[in-house]
Amino acid sequence: MKTPSDLYTEDLTIQFGGHIAVNKVSCRFKPNELTVVVGPNGAGKTTLFNLMSGQLIATSGKVMLGDTDLTRLAPSQRAKQGIGRAFQLTNLFPKLSVLENVRLAVQAQAKVGMRIFTHAKSLKYLEQQAYEYLSQTRLEKVAHLPVSALSHGDQRKLEVALLMAMQPAVFMFDEPTAGMSIDEAPVILELIDQIKQDSSKIILLVEHKMDVVRALADRIIVLHNGELVADGEPEEVIAMPIVREIYLGNAA
Amino acid sequence: MVWGIVIVIWLGLALSPFLFHDVRSQQVAARICVFIVLVASYDLLIGYTGIVSFAHTIFFGLGAYGAATALRHMGPGWDAIVIGGGIGIVMAVILAIFIGLLSLRVKAIFFTMVTLAVASVAVVLVSQFSDFTGGEDGITYKVPKLFKPATKLLVDDDGHVVRWLGTKLNGKLAAFYSVFCMSLLLYLAMIRIVNSPLGTVLKAVRENETRAEAIGYRVVTYRTLVFCISAVFAAIAGIIYAVWLKYTGPETVLSFSINIDILLMVVIGGMGTMSGAVIGVVLLNLAQYYLRDIMQLGAEATANLPLIPELLNPDRWLLWLGLSFILLVYFFPAGIAGTMLKPRVK
Ligand SMILES: Nc1ncnc2c1ncn2[C@@H]1O[C@H](COP(=O)(O)OP(=O)(O)OP(=O)(O)O)[C@@H](O)[C@H]1O
Ligand SMILES: [Mg+2]
Numbered sequence: 374m375k376t377p378s379d380l381y382t383e384d385l386t387i388q389f390g391g392h393i394a395v396n397k398v399s400c401r402f403k404p405n406e407l408t409v410v411v412g413p414n415g416a417g418k419t420t421l422f423n424l425m426s427g428q429l430i431a432t433s434g435k436v437m438l439g440d441t442d443l444t445r446l447a448p449s450q451r452a453k454q455g456i457g458r459a460f461q462l463t464n465l466f467p468k469l470s471v472l473e474n475v476r477l478a479v480q481a482q483a484k485v486g487m488r489i490f491t492h493a494k495s496l497k498y499l500e501q502q503a504y505e506y507l508s509q510t511r512l513e514k515v516a517h518l519p520v521s522a523l524s525h526g527d528q529r530k531l532e533v534a535l536l537m538a539m540q541p542a543v544f545m546f547d548e549p550t551a552g553m554s555i556d557e558a559p560v561i562l563e564l565i566d567q568i569k570q571d572s573s574k575i576i577l578l579v580e581h582k583m584d585v586v587r588a589l590a591d592r593i594i595v596l597h598n599g600e601l602v603a604d605g606e607p608e609e610v611i612a613m614p615i616v617r618e619i620y621l622g623n624a625a
Numbered sequence: 626m627v628w629g630i631v632i633v634i635w636l637g638l639a640l641s642p643f644l645f646h647d648v649r650s651q652q653v654a655a656r657i658c659v660f661i662v663l664v665a666s667y668d669l670l671i672g673y674t675g676i677v678s679f680a681h682t683i684f685f686g687l688g689a690y691g692a693a694t695a696l697r698h699m700g701p702g703w704d705a706i707v708i709g710g711g712i713g714i715v716m717a718v719i720l721a722i723f724i725g726l727l728s729l730r731v732k733a734i735f736f737t738m739v740t741l742a743v744a745s746v747a748v749v750l751v752s753q754f755s756d757f758t759g760g761e762d763g764i765t766y767k768v769p770k771l772f773k774p775a776t777k778l779l780v781d782d783d784g785h786v787v788r789w790l791g792t793k794l795n796g797k798l799a800a801f802y803s804v805f806c807m808s809l810l811l812y813l814a815m816i817r818i819v820n821s822p823l824g825t826v827l828k829a830v831r832e833n834e835t836r837a838e839a840i841g842y843r844v845v846t847y848r849t850l851v852f853c854i855s856a857v858f859a860a861i862a863g864i865i866y867a868v869w870l871k872y873t874g875p876e877t878v879l880s881f882s883i884n885i886d887i888l889l890m891v892v893i894g895g896m897g898t899m900s901g902a903v904i905g906v907v908l909l910n911l912a913q914y915y916l917r918d919i920m921q922l923g924a925e926a927t928a929n930l931p932l933i934p935e936l937l938n939p940d941r942w943l944l945w946l947g948l949s950f951i952l953l954v955y956f957f958p959a960g961i962a963g964t965m966l967k968p969r970v971k
Binding site: 449452468473485493496538 | 822835854
């Protein structure tokens with residue numbers, strides 16, 4: 374295992390036509406730190422994530438993981454470097470079974486995807502590992518259902534299970550509990566807390582609910598109109614007037 | 626159920642030389658074997674990547690012309706088949722890499738247009754380089770001695786070729802069983818690929834490209850790989866067909882209408898199922914070869930009735946073929962195998 378390295382951005386910018394969605398964001402994320410990203414709707418949080426995990430390529434600026442320049446790499450190449458991403462809008466394989474979804478994420482780690490004459494089912498250990506992630510996310514009971522038959526809450530859990538199955542160095546959660554019922558959300562928050570126990574992991578979390586932010590954050594960064602407007606200790610950032618004005622004022 | 630049908634069809638093909646003794650039946654049976662491989666390889670591409678290419682017959686053609694020109698110029702030896710076919714396969718792979726990479730750069734519709742253009746260029750090239758390819762007339766050649774009808778596999782005391790169930794054990798039979806065995810092996814290999822880790826990745830890419838990429842599968846690489854695998858199988862099918870027919874020309878391996886036929890076979894059988902390839906090929910070939918005969922019988926049987934014999938006139942076979950396609954697509958929207966295999970979840 375490599376020594377964990379920092380994930381950082383330098384003047385990261387993306388422009389859609391005339392609209393600058395992320396504007397010169399420079400920020401460093403360290404292992405053993407959970408950073409919550411906040412900001413009003415349309416602030417550029419998801420876009421910033423897309424730039425770091427590779428779904429979008431920056432107009433200018435850099436994304437670095439330690440000494441590795443990720444800026445121009447495809448998402449799959451970043452995933453191999455340890456970037457793991459869960460999505461705000463559920464983004465799964467809808468016709469495949471829940472088990473198969475997770476198995477695919479485990480399989481990507483095992484690097485057997487190019488074997489063409491092995492039967493996939495013969496690689497039992499992949500399936501066993503997949504079951505472990507399913508039990509952690511409490512999805513064993515629905516393991517054999519197609520994803521499209523799951524409730525919204527279970528789909529959100531599966532979204533997290535896929536991320537965990539990637540065993541990444543960097544966990545990026547984009548509003549993981551959005552739309553979940555009050556009794557389902559804690560499962561996910563406990564899992565995030567559990568990942569936090571591993572001091573080598575970098576965790577990024579977009580979250581609106583203030584109680585969640587307070588409970589989990591080591592640090593908060595604030596985005597507004599694509600710019601990084603605040604960065605610091607949770608209590609410090611929450612107390613900042615600019616934050617109250619643009620974010621808490623809006624969200625209240 | 627679906628796989629039961631597939632097994633019955635393969636068994637039927639295996640026994641066909643003893644069940645049907647006429648030359649035409651043997652031709653149709655061999656054609657079905659080869660086309661199962663060709664259509665399954667096309668299904669690998671369309672069904673497992675969602676990419677519609679009209680350049681698939683070029684891969685088929687490269688294998689066939691590779692073997693054919695070598696047999697023509699080097700003489701009827703196994704070495705000619707291996708060398709010529711090998712060159713054809715390599716060329717098919719090179720072309721597949723180009724087309725595969727292109728498919729990622731451009732939009733789906735535009736890509737389909739480009740493959741159409743490439744396919745027409747191939748047909749033009751074949752007629753231009755007629756010294757080498759035989760142009761419109763194609764190439765005829767001899768094949769290894771084992772496959773000659775005059776070859777006797779078993780002789781009785783008088784030196785006559787032995788018959789089993791009325792079928793002569795001659796070179797033609799050896800040729801048929803070579804076609805059959807090769808096709809079955811290739812088909813099983815493709816089923817294996819579909820069920821391999823690679824196959825599961827392909828299903829993932831087909832379902833959700835973005836997420837497949839995000840969990841670490843390089844979509845470009847996998848797509849290009851499927852293109853190559855699919856091209857190799859199509860090229861080998863071409864080699865087998867060339868050896869079987871002892872003739873290779875644009876009409877047998879390259880024409881645009883073949884590509885339309887195999888597309889129809891994939892769609893009617895069921896995309897992305899592999900079992901559908903077998904069902905689609907058999908249905909279409911039987912229809913193309915025997916519908917007229919059946920209609921002829923129907924017309925004669927109903928000769929005394931009004932109107933019906935007119936409708937059943939064998940000249941109207943295309944009308945009936947078209948009608949049955951429409952009904953098939955209506956009742957089996959995901960193809961025959963596709964609709965039958967679909968899990969019943971609401
Ligand atoms: N692919 C795209 N093309 C054009 N504009 C885009 C694209 N992606 C994002 N945007 C724009 O960039 C801005 C930031 O969007 P983004 O989704 O990052 O916001 P967000 O902070 O995640 O908001 P939310 O809280 O609603 O999830 C929005 O104005 C959005 O319309
Ligand atoms: Mg967002």
